[in-house]
Amino acid sequence: MRRFLMAALCGLGLAGCDVPARVGAPGQMGQTVPGTGMTVGEAARSFADVVAAVEPVAEAECRARAPRVNCDYLIQVDADRSAPANAFQSLDSAGRPVITFTVALIASAENADELAFVMSHEAAHHIREHLARQRRNAEAGAVVFAGLATLTGGTTADVATAQRLGAAVGARSYSKEFELEADELGTVIAVRAGYNPLIGAGFFTKIPDPGDKFLGTHPPNGDRLAVVRRTAAQLGFN
Secondary structure, eight states: OHHHHHHHHHHTTOSOTTSGGGTTOTTTTTSBOTTSSSBHHHHHHHHHHHHHHHHHHHHHHHHHHOTTSOOOOEEEEOSOTTSOSOEEEEEOTTOOEEEEEOHHHHHHOOSHHHHHHHHHHHHHHHHTTHHHHHHHHHHHHHHHHHHHHHHTTOOHHHHHHHHHHHHHHHHHTTHHHHHHHHHHHHHHHHHHTTOOHHHHGGGGGGSOOOTTOTTOSSOOHHHHHHHHHHHHHHTTOO
16 A cells, blocks of 8 residues: 555655655645645545555456456556656566556546546456457558558568558557447446446546547547446446
């Protein structure tokens, strides 16, 4: 718990994040986080509380649904305070799942339910193995496009370009489905962690609606909200 709180404090701009002993320097906890009425201390405590509640539930769901993967989540805050609002899931060199929040996203959340929903959504990406599935799709797209370029008499440069294009198309092919899958499972995790996913999904109102663009990476916000509402209702959460 303390390491998560310290990470949140560091990400929210406290001095000395490279030296834990300096975390919580006098006067900084009362500073207001830009874009929110919360102080640094309030925002850090809210984030730490969400991590403490969501991480064990996400880990339990991971072990039950994807026993072959590493389920020991690391939740961290991006050290770059200028990074735009974002949260994403990645893997470290050992295959450990990492969920990274930027300071701007933490500051933009209006309540703990929104933070919990975003964290649950990112945790769900790992459980559904979306990174591995995306990589396989990219590889398949590269092979298909390169093959087509070869059959049509393309040069070595043409084939290389086709591979890159195919990989990009392949990686995006099912990205909308992946987001909806993560919204569905993320709703389950958020509910089981004690948060309201209907309030949490209000975070969608903060991001531009991508509509239904061809090869867009995210589905329309309306579709995402519908998945959350349907899943919450199935869980008896209204």
